[in-house]
Amino acid sequence: MQIEIIETPSLGDRSYLVHDGEVALVIDPQRDIDRVLAVAGRAGVRITDVAETHIHNDYVTGGYALAQQVGATYRVNAEDEVSFERHGVRDGEEFTVGTMTVRALATPGHTFTHLSYAVTPADGSDPAVFTGGSLLFGSTGRPDLLGPDHTEALANHQYDSAHRLADELPEETRIMPTHGFGSFCSATQTTGDSSTIGAEKRQNPVMTKNREDWLAELYDGLAAYPAYYRHMGPANSAGPSASRLERPERADKGVIAEALAAGHWVVDLRSQRAFAESHVEGTIGIDLQGQFATYLGWLIPWGTPLLLLGETGEQVDEAVRELSRIGIEDSLAGHATGGPTDWTDGEPASFPQATFAQLRDARHHKELTVVDVRREDEWEEGHLEGAVQHSLIDMGGLGIDSPVEGLPTDRELWVHCAGGFRASVAASLLARAGYRVVAIDDSFDNAADGGLEITA
Structure with a gap:
């Protein structure tokens, strides 16, 4: 056998x-x-x-x-x-x-x-x-x-x-x-x-x-x-059909701009680092190499039109396959390949990435808010002293320029999770909502070693 x-x-x-x-x-x-x-x-x-x-x-x-x-x-x-x-x-x-x-x-x-x-x-x-x-x-x-x-x-x-x-x-x-x-x-x-x-x-x-x-x-x-x-x-x-794996129709800059203006989800599939360094303002970064389908499916309001941005057609194909596994296909509204300059005539947006050691240093010379986007059970096991908790899984309803109750708008939000993937997604959603963000791309295990106080 x-x-x-x-x-x-x-x-x-x-x-x-x-x-x-x-x-x-x-x-x-x-x-x-x-x-x-x-x-x-x-x-x-x-x-x-x-x-x-x-x-x-x-x-x-x-x-x-x-x-x-x-x-x-x-x-x-x-x-x-x-x-x-x-x-x-x-x-x-x-x-x-x-x-x-x-x-x-x-x-x-x-x-x-x-x-x-x-x-x-x-x-x-x-x-x-x-x-x-x-x-x-x-x-x-x-x-x-x-x-x-x-x-x-x-x-x-x-x-x-x-x-x-x-x-x-x-x-x-x-x-x-x-x-x-x-x-x-x-x-x-x-x-x-x-x-x-x-x-x-x-x-x-x-x-x-x-x-x-x-x-x-x-x-x-x-x-x-x-x-x-x-x-x-x-x-x-209901006895579902097999996956439909065809790419959605190609979208040009105008279609992408219209989708963003309409409040549709325009998701950038590139790496966390690439997205942080340069992206189309208003887009959402969900690294295809992470738990892509799980978190996109968790966050997106079901049925919302979805447009995919990838470096290559193969990257888009992989995303289409992933999404078909959880039944997201009818809402796929288009795709585009290349990079931010191929997707917009505007100036690409960006936000910094940092480590927990850099967070420790930044706290000494600027006013900032640390946002922990892990789940409630993770927060209860131990979190950074002075941080606020706003789980990523509660951010799916955030729109463009939509403030979050309890999060200040007058300072940077330093966003972290357990390893960096969820922090990157959350940072993109918060940036889309109008916040100034820094995404911590680091293991939470390094927080205590970096001199940050952990409390339960």
Whole structure:
């Protein structure tokens, strides 16, 4: 049995193609199914089955489109309410894919209808279990995505499901989760890049703690999750099409100016440094090499017309692919390539970048305000003395020249996060709103070493 891992780092997820050298099962495919087809082509295998562990909250699935295109059986929990034909899977059901035997296990917790798939090969290699958002590496999937009314019930289900997997599967069984590689679907931070049932029994808190202690730890670790998640379940229940990966129409300087004047989102895909050094006034910088789709999807008012600016067409293509995975495509209103002088006749804007050591020095000779744009849970763990908190995830509604309550307009705002990416995005949004900003491109771990006082 061979397991091909298809990574989607920007969303923190994995999809899988499992095969015996001739036929394959695909589990939790992302919407851009051309990647799955390419992996199957290189392996020389035929996809006969596509299975979902759950109706996903953090991306639009490619499962329905893939099954339709290759003529595979599409396996979704029989209890899920969907508007398309599928093979309804039930707990304990077994089916074969070539020489492999697959057993579905009900593992509710991330959702009420969550399934895991235990795959036993005929070649004597170790079995594997594809756990979706159930058992992760050192953690579990979060139980609060269906709303606060269901969190307690799902959390208890998650505990029971993890123990069911541990009780029913051999210790050498390899664990293959969908979430846990940066996805906000993980309840707490995951550990490592691979694991087995036996290893999780020894190290995962859901296994090593009693129910009450684990639940307390779980609830304490639940932080905010992206606003776009609420659109994913309905899209997946409707049987979404495959990604549309065509570039939106080309936009000239006039179209860009009109989009900015209309309050549309014009997003610059270039690096944090390039954006800070020179950009079109009013544009928003979201570095394509960061968690681009996660934060753009989190921040943008859903349905707002969106225009993409990239150095190259390939950069725009990558952004279009990323956005298609979370269902943003109909709002793509145009694109342009090159640099700021190609996008405007006006004078390009800029703002400084700095380190925490430079912040320490600047505080001695100028009046400034430090803005911490991390999440509330990060702020509570420790923050700079005298800083104000205004989380990036609350800035999506900022428009051009729109002030923020509690942020002064008569001094520089020195904006920081944990590592620089979110600070850069926030600085661009605040600059768009009319503030003078300095983006701190530095690790928060360096703040204390730089002589800045940390308080909790």
